Amino acid sequence: MSRKNGVKVSIVTDFTGYDPAYSLCQSVRAQAWGLKQAGCHVRIITRQLFEASLLNADEIVQVDMPHGGNEFDPSIAGDSDINRLATSLMLALEGSHLVITHDVFYQPSCWPLRLALYRIHDKIGGEFVHYIHSETLWEWDKGNPVLNEVRPFGYLVAFHHEQIERRARQFSWPEKDIVVIPNALNLYADVDPLVTEITSGIWSGIILLAVCRLDGGKQPEIVAEIAHALNYLGYSAVAIIVDFHSLDTEKQRRKQAINRITPHVRFMSDYDERGSWPPSVIRDLMRFADVVVHPSRLEADGMVVAEAMAQRIPVVLNRDLLRWHEFLGKAIFGQFSANIDALTGQHGETTTNYSNRTEYMRQIALRVLQKLTQNPLSSLAWNMRCKRHPLAVAYQLLSLIKG
Incomplete structure (x- = not known):
């Protein structure tokens, strides 16, 4: 406010x-x-x-x-x-x-x-x-x-x-x-007040949503890197991370590291210290999300991905998980596993340094922009939410x- x-x-x-x-x-x-x-x-x-x-x-x-x-x-x-x-x-x-x-x-x-x-x-x-x-x-x-x-x-x-x-x-x-x-x-007419607060002031940019714990396996830093890349490309973008159960010291250190990647990130735990939020809050947040980013290294089913797809929201997924290959050609994919070179996509020990990782995230950001501008449903939703x-x-x- x-x-x-x-x-x-x-x-x-x-x-x-x-x-x-x-x-x-x-x-x-x-x-x-x-x-x-x-x-x-x-x-x-x-x-x-x-x-x-x-x-x-x-x-x-x-x-x-x-x-x-x-x-x-x-x-x-x-x-x-x-x-x-x-x-x-x-x-x-x-x-x-x-x-x-x-x-x-x-x-x-x-x-x-x-x-x-x-x-x-x-x-x-x-x-x-x-x-x-x-x-x-x-x-x-x-x-x-x-x-x-x-x-x-x-x-x-x-x-x-x-x-x-x-x-x-x-x-x-x-x-x-x-x-x-x-x-x-006014898409805020009946949403949870917490959602109104965390999205406050974001009306002309791209909202990237990630729903995950601040664990290494979930790789929440990637959503921040994509947001950073979008801002570098001249687009206003904010990453919102719904960081479940992330109040302990280790998680706080990871949060600080993510904040160093970009100032354009908001954590749910900074707005509400409960550390756990009902599904209705996530559904309300998805009403405002332009993209859901889920770069997890391991995933059994990934309900948040299913919910995003059901609401016609573009998703960014980890191509190294065979689990997601049924969505090839439909979702946005990146090589996000630890033993994959982020630039070449080749298997082996990680050789990615900061400079080529940064360039790779910019390529992912360009794919996000392509999806938002060329997909009629995504483009219309983004346009209406921003302009109106x-x-x-x-x-x-x-x-x-x-x-």
């Missing part, structure tokens, strides 16, 4: 309640979670008061919003009602550095809200960013004399580059003020704040 950065973000929408099946609720929930992870104070302003934690917000502010309609009807909401709403919004938005609206420029029920925000936007002092969660366009407001008062203000969001021209035409919005920001995808990570989306939104 990031420390508080002093930025106050207000999210304005027209929720009449929290419905977990409503995709807009989940979009706002993921957005708020990412902004809080970035250290912001998040306030949600809406029609209905409910528990702030349901939307990952710090607070919910209820504002009495008159309903709009397909035609302007003073009996539904006259100009005095709009001004009262504007006054309420001024108070609710006080101190906001960023104001994010959802469907205010789309839903017919939101036209009073749109008009009220327009009348006060230049008095707030913060940046406005507007989301529209539909590709269709309501034509009802074209001749509405009240809504003709509204001009584009702030930024309008497009979800992809091909949408920019369409958004500009639909809403008469200057293209220079249309920004491409996807909806956040709530923290990545939060930083895009925060970059719009001037100064």
Whole structure:
């Protein structure tokens, strides 16, 4: 969790309640979670008061919003009602550095809200960013004399580059003020808090996962070496090692040796000292893993490999184990046994020195990159997790704040 950065973000929408099946609720929930992870104070302003934690917000502010309609009807909401709403919004938005609206420029029920925000936007002092969660366009407001008062203000969001021209035409919005920001995808919604903590801040890189004791036979140092090689090749990579039963002195020495290989490694035991974790934690971790590395010298069955494959996660295995040869052509293999020359692959006493071992690990890293970029499933998973990570989306939104 990031420390508080002093930025106050207000999210304005027209929720009449929290419905977990409503995709807009989940979009706002993921957005708020990412902004809080970035250290912001998040306030949600809406029609209905409910528990702030349901939307990952710090607070919910209820504002009495008159309903709009397909035609302007003073009996539904006259100009005095709009001004009262504007006054309420001024108070609710006080101190906001960023104001994010959802469907205010789309839903017919939101036209009073749109008009009220327009009348006060230049008095707030913060940046406005507007989301529209539909590709269709309501034509009802074209001749509405009240809504003709509204001009584009702030930024309008497009979800992809091909949408920019369409958004500009639909809403008469200057293209220079249309920004491409996807909806956040919050994979953390129901995971174990320990998994959230150990993966915190990793949103734009490659996650290598190893599940093993810190024993010589398991060779956990290899996952660190591959992570080091990926970073050398210009890719951000982090190795996460679930180091079962590794709290004794010998294991701690091995941990220190692995830390000397690369700073880009995280041990589960540094986040939780139990030394043993339930299968649900491992499954949650696999939700974020791009590659599972299992270079063990000996293995009876290797359930962690089976679990990774069942979840369509690429695996790196030791080719010197006949046990894994059924996966030749499918998994990533390296010559990882002690009596195999890591560079030549020839049997015999180990002759590998540090320089050629380093080069060999870079070759393994290149195979990992090839698998991630050329395998459609792996590539899509990596792309979505990075680009739509709530923290990545939060930083895009925060970059719009001037100064």
